[in-house]
Amino acid sequence: MNTATEQTAIRSIRPKVLFQLIESRFPDQNVGFKVNIPSPDIGGMTLLESSVLVSLARLIDARSLFEFGTFMGATTLLLAENTPPDAQVVTLDLPDLSSSQLESDQSSVLTDGHANDAFLTRRFAAQGAxxxxxAQASVQSKVQQVLEDSMKLDVVARGYENQFDFVFVDGGHAxxxxxxxxxxxxxxIKADAVVVWHDYRSTIHNEVTTFLDGHAVGRRIFHVANTMIAFELFGRFESLLDSFL
Structure with missing residues (x-):
């Protein structure tokens, strides 16, 4: 399915496209995944989005994963529990903030993206991941938490250059x-990799959509219908969807 609108170069695909790819890659397996009951907290992912994220990780056999935006750690856990035992997930979120930095009006957290991000920041500061x-110790051992403002992230100093085959962008939404x-x-990312974004076409975080719609010009970025997930494939994975387009 290829349904680019006049407003965006991003192509929309049905979730079943990824599921069909999973079946074709693992023809002799009943491919499942482990997922916890979704949290009622703001900022969680739907079950469909979880299945899409895991499918993308499985399709490229992701073993080195990076996540912008830890929050409660639900997505971190999802990735850690559904990747090989030797996989590593690095997840980044803001360092401890002072109470003055956390003050904001909560009245519009479900309608205003900036208020929503401020609420999530306060919740993360209060509760952590x-x-x-x-999680079990075997899962925790696959996770490395980094507390740093992503706007100040020095990729070279951290040793992150060309190190990951899966990067999930779900931090601040400005x-x-x-x-x-x-x-x-x-x-x-490595030469063969996938970059995934969350909150594309969100009714709250419209700046994510604005950015991606502009950024997608001249690129092959896909949106998974009925989710807020968009992704871009690189290297030998670029042709994964070709037979469906």
């Missing part, structure tokens, strides 16, 4: 942050 803390995280994601 509780899903990771509650245009400038998504733009910077995307620039860094491209520097961090």
């Amino acid at each position: 509780r899903c990771i803390r509650r 245009f400038s942050i998504v733009q910077q995280d995307t620039r860094n994601a491209y520097r961090m």
